[in-house]
Amino acid sequence: MTTPSKVRTRFAPSPTGFLHIGGARTALFNWLFARHHGGVFVLRIEDTDEVRSTHESVDAILDSLRWLGIPWDEGPETLEKDRGPYAPYFQMKRIDSYRAFARKLLQEGRAYPCYCTKEELDAMRRLAQLEKRPPRYDGRCRDLTDEKRREFEAAGKKAVLRFRMPDEGTTAVPDLIRGNVQFENALLQDFVIMKASEVPTYNFACVIDDHAMEISHVIRGDEHLSNTPSQLQLYAALGFEPPAFAHLSMILGPDGAKLSKRHGATSVLEYRDQGYYPKALRNYLALLGWATSESQELFEEEELFRKFSIEGCQKSPASFDPAKLLWMDGEYLRKLPAPELLAAARPFLEKAGLWGKPGLEQVAALEREKYKLLSDVPKLLDFFFKDSLDWTDKAQKLVAADGPRALLGELAAELSRLPSFAAKPLEEAIRGFCAARSLKTSQVFHPLRAAVSGRTEGPSLFEMLAALGREKVIARLRQAAATPGPLAR
């Protein structure tokens, strides 16, 4: 593959919903490719669907990309660039340019007005299906006389503009991932480039803009491969030099169907809200349909830039594996320095009322290898701060019997006399307590853990006691010792 001197890639979402995983992966690959080549990554909003486009979707897409850490060099809200040669980055603000090119194609006879009604087109389709022909526009408005056109116009008929496809020959799509893909022109139909509302269709606007924005590489989802020959014909008719194309394999859901907005947890923002760490998601996404020859899993950002290549892209679709994502998230959280971890988990800590609690950082460090999600941080820590414990069934059982309860009472008395409540002296005292009574350590450790935390799982026992502090430990032990039978929740 040649390395062009000026690489410009783009991500061009339609603001008709949240940014989903597949879109984020496409954006990511465009960004990585641009970075790898020292190029520019453009964000363009394709809001020509007048009915379904919303401002909320635009915001959601921008938020998603920002959160994921996929910054765009040009696009909405890059204010200093808004006056640049490629602005604006919303297609509805570029309407004039599409209309101008449409007029040009019309004048040159490469496009023509089509007056067919929805009913006529439906009938055409049904007939084709009956005759087992491919359902396509039959070209009936291709060569209308001027007179006929005037007649339609006079009757108030609205026209769309169709592009005149060559009747013969083939169009080759040179694809960086799939090689040369051939399409027969005769099978391509005269597609609509301007709707009756004089708003361009996707295939048209996309070509005009990619050319105007000097996009060098169009990296997009596989579902656009079939559109590409039509677009290539448009490039030729307009006298534009086409960009290089790379069609990415799709992302499938766990059920093997295309991962879509309908699939549930496919929105990037949902992952944010569930507590995923953005760099982990981004790393995981990079691995969906791309790999290095070493099958490396974890990448620093710089490494991703350096190692990313189109050659490493997979032709076959990839299934999204939530289990692997979760593992990767844990990997990232484990490596995070404590202050950064807390800062990242802040929204979740605030929600749990733990943000700003004294000793939070110290306590958080005790559980650090257990967090898989940022939302796990408050979940695993709240017993340190809560006044009343959420007892698990297992923990209740451990302190329910009279024997352990009596021991806990004695332990409370002994620990209250300890000169220092640091981990070391605590360990010595408690082990001594066991030895003096000829008890196995587990006979004391387990009820003790349960009594002070309400759980059977947690950090190292003595570290945990030290972090809780004498007051809480003694109070919880006395309470456990005094409560007969199963503890009240």
Place this chain on the structure above:
RNA sequence: GGCGCGUUCGUCUAGCGGCCUAGGACGCCGCCCUCUCAAGGCGGAGAUCACGGGUUCAAAUCCCGUACGCGCCA
């Protein structure tokens, strides 16, 4: 229906004619470590490389069919 794309362990993948008795990762199972849970270490099960033909001394790798899946067109 036509056209296009794809098919290596459950999943992500390495592989681009001999290094493959197919490597790594997630998940799963077992052992070790150990005050619990994790983390970590060690090990294991798991892929007749979709199927059938070729080409070749040699094919997961090249060619042709078939099947299945997916996409686009409507």
